[in-house]
Amino acid sequence: MSLAKDLETPEFEPEDVIFPPGDLWSDEPPLESELHLRQLLLLIECLELWWKHRQDFYAFGNLTIYYSLRQLKSEQFRGPDFFVVLGTERKPRKSWVVWQEDGKYPNVIVEILSDTTAKTDRGLKKQIYQDTFRTPEYFWFDPKSLEFKGFQLVGGQYQELQSNPQGWLWSQQLELYLGISEEKLRFFTPDGQLIPTPQEAAAAEQQQRELAQQQAQAAQQQAQAAQQQAQAAQQQATELESMLARYRERFGELPD
Template identity: 70%
Template sequence: MIIAQEQELQENISEDVIFPPGDLYSDEPPVETELHLRQIIILLQCLEWLWKDRNDFYATGNMTIYYSPNQKKSEYFRGPDFFVVLGTERKTRKSWVVWDEDGKYPNVIVEILSPSTANTDRDFKKELYQDTFRTPDYFWFDPYTLEFAGFHLLDGKYQPLEANEKGHLWSQQLELYSNPK
C-alpha cells in the first residue's frame, strides 16, 4: 500500500514539474555574491558608456566561452566574470563560441576574486588565459580586500603591470586605465 501511494505521488509530481528548455544560454553558475554581480555590472556599464558610439566590440559578464578544438560544447568551456572581445560585432549572444566567432578569444578578461575562486583565478585561469586563450590583458580584483592585479601578454607570457603614480593599471587593449579604489 505504501509503495503504491509513493508511486502515485511520483506520477503526480512528474506532471507538475517544469523542465528547463533545451536551448540554455550559458553553463555558468550564478555569481558568488551580490558584490560580485555589482562589480560585473559596473565594468559593463562603464565600458558601454565610454564606447557608446562603437560597434566593434563585445563585452559581457558571467558567460560561457566554448573553445573545444573538436567544436563540442560539452568539452573545454570556461566562464570569466567579465570579458571583452575587440574587432567583432556588438550584438546579443547566448554564449561565446570561439569556432563560431572566427576563432576569436577575449582581448581582456577580468576575474572577481572570492575565497572559493581566488586560487583558481590566480593560477589555473591565469595559465589558461595565457597559454590557450592568449588573452592580451588579464586582471583580477578582490572586492573585499581591494587586491587588484593586471598582466599583459608579452612574448607568450604574462608580465605584471606596474601601477602609475595614481595606482592605476593600463590596459593596452582597452586603451584605458583602471583602479578600483
C-alpha cells in the same frame, strides 16, 4: 586526465572533429554575492556607455566561452567574470562560441576574486588565458581585500603590469586605466577622468542643465538690473533737465 591537460587545446581542432552547433547557451553558475554582481555590472555599464558609438566590440560577463570540444566534457572550467572582445559585432549573445566568432578569444579578461575561486583565478585560469586563449591582458580584483593585479602577454608569457602613482593599471587594449575608486574597480580615461556609470552620467548632465539654468537666470537678473539702472539714470537726467528748465524760466540762464 588532469583538468589542465583536458583544457589544453591547439588554436584550431583537427579537420575531422565535428563541432557541436554554435547555438550554445551559457552554462555559468550564479555569481558569489551581490558585491560580485554589482562589480560586474559596473564594468559592463561603464564600458558600454563610454563606447556607446562603437559597434566593433563585445563586452559581457559570467558567460560561458566555448572554445574546445574536449572542454564541453568538463564541468570544472567556468567562463571569465568579465571579458572584452575587440573587432567583432556588438550584438547580444547566448554564449561566446569561438568557432562561430572567427576564432576570436577575449582581448581583455577580468576575474572578480572570491574565497572559492581565488586559487583557480590566480593559477589554472591564468595559465589557460596565457597558453590557450592567449588573451593579451588579464586582471583580477578582490572586492573584499581590494587586491588588484594585471598582466600583459609578452612573448607568450604574462608579465605583471606596473601601476601608476594612483595605483591604476594601463590597458593598452582598451586604451583606458583600470583602478580602484571607492572600493570598486573602475575605468579611467588616459587623462585620469573617471568613466561614469549611466546613472552618474545622467546626474552630471542634470547638474549641468541646472547650472546652465542658474547661469541663464543670473544673466537675466543682471540684464534686468542693468536695465533698471539705465532707466533710473534716464529718469534722473529727465528730472535734472526739468529742474534746469524751471530755473531758466525764473532766473534766466545759469552764469558761466
